[in-house]
Amino acid sequence: MAESTIKIPVGPQHPFLKEPCKFEFEISGEEIRGAKIRMGYNHRGMEKACEDRNYYQCLYLLERICGICSHSHTTAYIQAVESLLGLELPKRGLYLRTLVCELERLHSHLLWLGVAAHEVGFDTLFMYTWRDRELVMNILEEISGNRVNYAINTVGGVRRDITAEQRKKILDLTKVVRERVAYYANIGTNEPSFMARIQGVGKMSTERAIEKCAVGPFARASNVDRDVRRDDPYAAYGDLEFKVITSDSCDILGRVVVRVLEMVESCKMIDQLLDKLPEGEIAVQKVPRRVPAGAAVSRYEAPRGEDVHYVRSNGTDKPERVKVRAPTLCNLEAAAESVVGSYVADIPIAIASIDPCFSCTDRTTVLLNDRRRGVRMATWEELRRHGVDWYRQNKGIRF
């Protein structure tokens, strides 16, 4: 017997979505039977824009891919550029870069915890975590001068050094954050009404998570033991001791636990970084403007998962191609699948459990030679001829 299902659209504008993205859920009663994703409301043409800018300008453009993991995108990009240039970075620069990486992870996870709590109506936890996120933001402002787009990276190192006073402030911060995180871990795993909403919801088995190419805390909560920081160390991660947190509960509770414990690990890493911080230069002094021809891929463990940047250069001061693959792209399919079988009320928290960032992810897709719609690939010559003809006919302009 065919079951009667109704389709409910969620998005592109919906209170639980912080950015536009459309989902179409097939529901029967309150239970979800299917989910479809429609993206592309947020395309900004950044990859194309990079081709018109030099390597330094691209840096500040790519920083604006995401408002939360801005440092992630610049670091991923700059690592690719630095490997093309064959630069040997000073240790202190790498350590400071890693320091900002981990501070960013702290503020991103605190933000996520608040959003997750808000999605299930637990506004008290939301307010608490966002209050503590302010502390981290203040430190980031202290170090870099900015709260959101830190602009601390530069080709060959970082732009600002930290003082002894700032070092002390950061150490105080990690102490406070550890205390608060222990408190949130307690609430997140003991408060009955919160537990009722996250335990056993949004299930994603280890096998399916690997098949769907899930990354980051989402994958680690499904017991996929992957972390670029350990598997392919970059910056100063090779010198640090830390655990890769995984959880075998495969549900949203696991994702909360993984992120909360990752914050503790981040605090440990920050302390180690400040302990071991070597003296010396923070950036390479002379960096050539022109990058030798070649291509490089760089992997980076952003707070949301593995971020991949590909840079191809043609020997000029502008990149020929920059390709960004944000972590949300990998997790979105898996998230849509994890919703099936749960209730309508679980949609927000299940989608939010990947910490989605749609504007990082959106790219255009162009269908070449699509016969159904009559779309055909045109060569440059054809386009030019078309333009000349059009202007001659419509505007009377002769070229």
Add this chain to the structure above:
Amino acid sequence: METVKVMLYVLVFPGFLFQMIYSTYLEWVDRKLYARMQNRRGPLYTGWSGVLQPVADIVKLFAKEDVTPAASDKFMFNILPLVALASACTAGLYLPVWHLTGYNSFQGDLIVMVYLLAMPSFVLFLAGWFSVSPFSLIGATRVLTQLFAYEVPFFLALLTPAVVAGSWKIADIAKYPWASGNWWVIPLQVLAFIVAVLALQAKLERVPFDIPEAETEVVAGPLTEYSGKKLAVFRIQKDISMYAGSALIAALFLGGFGGGLYLGALQLVLKTLLVVALLSVIRGACARIRIDQIVSFSWRYLAPMSIVQFLIVLLLKGGGVI
């Protein structure tokens, strides 16, 4: 003279005017407490410590554009907010404060008040149903499902003090602990009190039972399509329902508001504030549960708790202690 008194009762205290003003104050208390629990300041700028903020919000809503969706049933869509407000206000009139006459105090007025308090939920369902939007429809069905969950435990809990006093008249029930000298029945009924407070929280659709209007799931549930004046009327209704519901619980479980106009009014304020404070604390300490979870929670915990309380009272009554 009697007519003037009745008019005063209906229109001024504890009738329409008092309800309007006092309920906005209760909303402010609720918002302020909730904010302090969340380490925020809450309303701050309108009036002393933002005490006029709820009024300002309502005034603002009245000035906003009022949209009636083309697909909705126009008559029902427009009339429903007033029905909800009227039933909430009328419910408030049955509270045993100050001046009792045959109009507002008779055998069975408890039943009348409980049904009047249940009316806004039905109205909310109809409002969602007639606004014809997917979110409103889902919200409307959730309102009804939730109603089945909390209404029976709520009735059972309110039955206990009625059985103790042997009366269906709220004034008699409120007077009983003092009139009979059995003041210890107040702590005895703590289980029923807890059930009643939780059920009232569900009736008012507040966290953790704000399922019908869960913002992140169904936008605003049944009220999604409402705006401007009509939304403002629903807001006033919600405040007055909170006032009437908490005052009913205070009357039945906390010893009522005897002692004439001044002492009665003072007791009314203090006791409703206590109940509202409890409601705010629950709101601050919980996450929103799911619709299936509220049904199982109500029938697994609230209903048995109220039945146990009922049995205790019946046994004591049978033993001749009460």
